[in-house]
Amino acid sequence: MTTRTLALVGAAGGVGTTRLTVECAATLARAGRDVVVVDAAFATQGMAAYLGRRVDGDATALATGAAQIGETLYEESGHLPGRLAVCPAQAPFERLAHAKTPGAAERLGDHIAAASLGHDAVLVDVPPVAANQAVAAVEAVQTVAVVTEDTERGVRALARQRERLADVDRPSDCAVANRAGDGFVDADLTVPESGVRAPRSCPVCADPPGEGAFAPAVAEAVETLLGVSLELEFGGQGLLTRVVGTG
Numbered sequence: 001m002t003t004r005t006l007a008l009v010g011a012a013g014g015v016g017t018t019r020l021t022v023e024c025a026a027t028l029a030r031a032g033r034d035v036v037v038v039d040a041a042f043a044t045q046g047m048a049a050y051l052g053r054r055v056d057g058d059a060t061a062l063a064t065g066a067a068q069i070g071e072t073l074y075e076e077s078g079h080l081p082g083r084l085a086v087c088p089a090q091a092p093f094e095r096l097a098h099a100k101t102p103g104a105a106e107r108l109g110d111h112i113a114a115a116s117l118g119h120d121a122v123l124v125d126v127p128p129v130a131a132n133q134a135v136a137a138v139e140a141v142q143t144v145a146v147v148t149e150d151t152e153r154g155v156r157a158l159a160r161q162r163e164r165l166a167d168v169d170r171p172s173d174c175a176v177a178n179r180a181g182d183g184f185v186d187a188d189l190t191v192p193e194s195g196v197r198a199p200r201s202c203p204v205c206a207d208p209p210g211e212g213a214f215a216p217a218v219a220e221a222v223e224t225l226l227g228v229s230l231e232l233e234f235g236g237q238g239l240l241t242r243v244v245g246t247g
Helices: 017-030 046-050 059-064 093-099 102-115 132-139 152-167 214-226
Strands: 004-010 034-039 083-087 121-126 143-149 174-180 189-192
Touching: 004 017, 004 132, 004 152, 004 214, 017 034, 017 046, 017 083, 017 121, 017 174, 017 214, 034 046, 034 102, 059 093, 059 102, 093 102, 102 121, 102 132, 121 132, 143 152, 143 214, 152 174, 174 214, 189 214
Parallel strands: 004 121, 004 143, 034 083, 034 121, 143 174, 174 189
Antiparallel strands: none
16 A cells, blocks of 8 residues: 555534544554554644543654654554554643744654655644644645534535635645534535544444444545545445545
8 A cells, every 4th residue: 555644634623523533543454554643733632532541752742853753653553453553742831832833833744744654544633724733734645634514514614624725725635524414514525423422432443343334434534535445344244435546
């Protein structure tokens, strides 16, 4: 598989971008891929909640030059055939402030690009583009997908975020309607709501039986966004999805 890099950009806070990023990474690791997830959502620092462990070196330390990439990766593979390593953001206010400077953001972008050299895929959890590290993240990847919720609020947020990305000369490649159901958002991909919500119980895509349509929809999104064929099965059925290419 040629290394693929993807930024999942939240159209607004609370649309489930961090959870979706974790589930996409787990899907790739379930298919035997070597995956790195980088948390560029410095303000919310939500990725750390999915680890359930103490975080020392983190993405802000990476951005400020206080740590190297190997010191900020936390293995979450468990019984998965592949490897899943997470670089979360969890930092005191002073380091957080330094990590948002232009120089630190550029360093973070360089690390994201460098991580692609030794892994099958690099996924980046990106907040709504309004800070230096978010701009650096979308500039460092091959594909940018905007994640929004399937509500009227989500429609408005998606339009604003597309405009913001165009302003920084990195237009979005795809729109994902998360927690889809009512069809408010005209999106390229849809992912229904999961029955599991607690971060400590995720990622459910690492062991998807019983998750209904959620895990297959995440797998379809991964295949489409990264242009790969994962050849996963759900409930004993072969997975038939839209595939852009093969890896």
